[in-house]
Amino acid sequence: MFIYADNAATTKLRRAARDAMLPYLDELYGNPSSLHRMGQKAGAALFDAREKMAAALGCKPSELTFTSGGSESDNQALLSAAKLGEKQGKRHIVSTAVEHHAVLRALRRLEAEGFDVTLLPVEPETGLVTPEQVADAIRADTALVSVMYANNEIGTIEPVREIGEVCREKGVLFHTDAVQAVGHLPIDLAAEQIDLLSLSAHKFGGPKGTGALYARKGVALTSLIEGGAQERGKRAGTENVAGVVGMAAALEEAAAALDADAARLIPLRDKLIAGLRDIPRGMLNGDETRRLPGNVSFCFEGVDGESLLLLLDGKGVCASSRSACTAGSLDPSHVLLAIGRSHAEALGSLRLSLGADTTEEEVGCLIEAVTDAVARLRGK
């Protein structure tokens, strides 16, 4: 048996992405900044990729900056908004307790530089943040609100549209870490009040090490990397041409199949949730319905999550306990603590994230494997 149920950590490269990338790994190796024909071909590939991505996201190509992935995009978004705020004497940032570490650690750095950060608590169990909480937290000196689109651990989809409206009304910049959402949920930037959005290719069937930062026209980015004039001076360094081409191909395919994928995955997800609920002393993490189509997250009392993972791995199941970024650390997940799990409960967590290849038969096997493994760890 081999079942990959860790699609929130990373996804398999889509065939279409791989095929689109190959020429740029082989014969079309020019530097996009070079003036000769090889360079021009690479430059044209970047141009096309940006157009394709903009079409899929509902924005202008000039509003997209290519980066090395979600973490870099998050860091650049926060730093840029902080710099813009500083110019107006605004040094307050509102975010949430359940953000990815790429946001939380970048905020910690800004705090060290004198920014005041308010981390909003979330609703117990669901992990939801309300637009009212955001409205109440905004002050005259607030430079930025950053709330993730969908949570990578518990799958909860935050009310980003409503939060964006609050921010727009109050004249505050709004950033969303949409790394888990892009390619999985319908996002139309033309219709949403989002100023900055982070995305990462490898979460929707593109290659690792490639991402993008959307910045609405008029929102000036600060470069994290000084050097050449690539990406309009907002991100120095020779572009990852093959990566960007693969990302655009993956997004185009993911966006086209989005509704069909969700319609297939949601019943599988709910079947898995229903099956795991039969395990005694288990708790579903996150909201039942405002939930990513592929995400299943549980805590099992009296079970060590890492031991559970290893047992499952032995059976051929790839799952995860904490987010990949904190795996191996002994601390429980900050997200699970934030939704009200105790320290001990949070250490007994299991995330199964389904993907394009997951079948109904696999869901049956997952239920059986997890039920067995939990019973075994409880010594029954």
Ligand SMILES: *Cc1c(COP(=O)(O)O)cnc(C)c1O
């Ligand atoms: C994976 C992830 C990131 C980091 O993206 P990388 O491309 O791996 O740097 C950031 N935020 C969320 C919500 C993620 O799931």
